[in-house]
Structure formats: C-alpha cells, structure tokens
Amino acid sequence: MTEHSITLDVNQRPVRLTVAADAFLVDVLRDKLALTGTKYGCGMGECGACTVLLDGQPVFACLVLAVEVDGRSVTTVEGLGTIDELHPLQRTFAELGAVQCGFCTPGMLVSAAALLATQPRPTELEIRGALSGNLCRCTGYTKIVEAVQAAGDAD
Ligand code: FES
Ligand code: FES
Numbered sequence: 001m002t003e004h005s006i007t008l009d010v011n012q013r014p015v016r017l018t019v020a021a022d023a024f025l026v027d028v029l030r031d032k033l034a035l036t037g038t039k040y041g042c043g044m045g046e047c048g049a050c051t052v053l054l055d056g057q058p059v060f061a062c063l064v065l066a067v068e069v070d071g072r073s074v075t076t077v078e079g080l081g082t083i084d085e086l087h088p089l090q091r092t093f094a095e096l097g098a099v100q101c102g103f104c105t106p107g108m109l110v111s112a113a114a115l116l117a118t119q120p121r122p123t124e125l126e127i128r129g130a131l132s133g134n135l136c137r138c139t140g141y142t143k144i145v146e147a148v149q150a151a152g153d154a155d
C-alpha cells in the first residue's frame with residue numbers, strides 16, 4: 001500500500017506523519033498518536049463514538065481518510081480540556097451523571113462542543129439535533145441533554 005507524508009494540527013500542535021493511503025483518521029489518532037479518547041465503535045458512520053472536529057466541524061473519524069486531513073486542523077476530546085482545567089461540558093457531564101460506561105462520551109463531548117461554539121444557549125431540540133449522530137446505549141440521553149444545557153448556562 002502506498003504511504004503518504006501528511007502534516008496537520010492535532011489539538012493545536014503540529015504533527016507530521018507517514019500514513020497508508022487507506023488509513024482512516026480514527027486509527028491514526030489512536031494507534032500513531034495514542035489519542036485513545038476517540039473511540040472506534042461501528043466503523044460505518046453509525047454510532048458517533050469516533051467523532052472529532054475537522055477544522056471545527058464534527059466528523060466521523062472512521063469515515064475520513066488520514067490523507068484527507070493533510071494541512072488541516074483536528075480536535076479530539078483530549079483537546080477540549082485538561083485534568084486541571086476541564087471544559088465546561090466535561091464538568092457538567094461528570095456532575096450531572098451523564099456518563100455511565102463512557103464509551104459514547106468522547107464523541108458526545110466533541111459534538112456538543114461544536115454546538116456550543118456556535119450556539120451557546122441551545123434549546124433541547126437543538127441539542128438533540130446536534131447529538132443525533134451520537135448513540136448512547138446506557139443513559140437514555142436525558143442527562144446528556146441536561147449536561148449540555150448546563151454547560152451552555154455555565155459559560
Ligand atoms: Fe465511527 Fe461508529 S466508529 S461512527
Ligand atoms: Fe455507555 Fe453512553 S454512557 S454508551
């Protein structure tokens with residue numbers, strides 16, 4: 001398989017990598033950059049566990065080839081906040097019990113962060129719409145929606 005050299009910003013840090021032509025972004029993030037917050041669920045664009053921001057827009061990293069992100073900017077859940085300085089969403093998800101097994105959580109946080117960046121006070125309908133590509137098998141979604149609303153209010 002042909003290999004390509006790509007450069008991109010990941011969580012605001014410049015990165016240069018060699019990737020196979022058929023490598024997907026989710027695998028490169030996890031296996032080459034050890035950014036395992038991004039989860040691999042379905043691999044088919046169905047579950048949202050692999051959601052990252054590409055130039056600020058949420059995308060399914062299991063459907064994006066790594067060569068497509070050459071010269072672009074990627075934000076993963078690790079880029080949202082730190083242990084010492086949590087993103088408001090990370091705090092409200094924890095405080096309001098919006099996390100159970102946690103597998104969907106990184107994708108939920110990334111999708112919700114994209115929403116709050118453009119709509120700081122979203123309605124419940126807007127939140128449910130923004131998270132419609134992110135599946136959660138545990139929570140029933142209510143607490144997730146409340147946590148996103150609370151993070152918007154907290155800003
Ligand atoms: Fe990408 Fe499910 S792993 S959408
Ligand atoms: Fe388990 Fe959402 S918390 S899948």
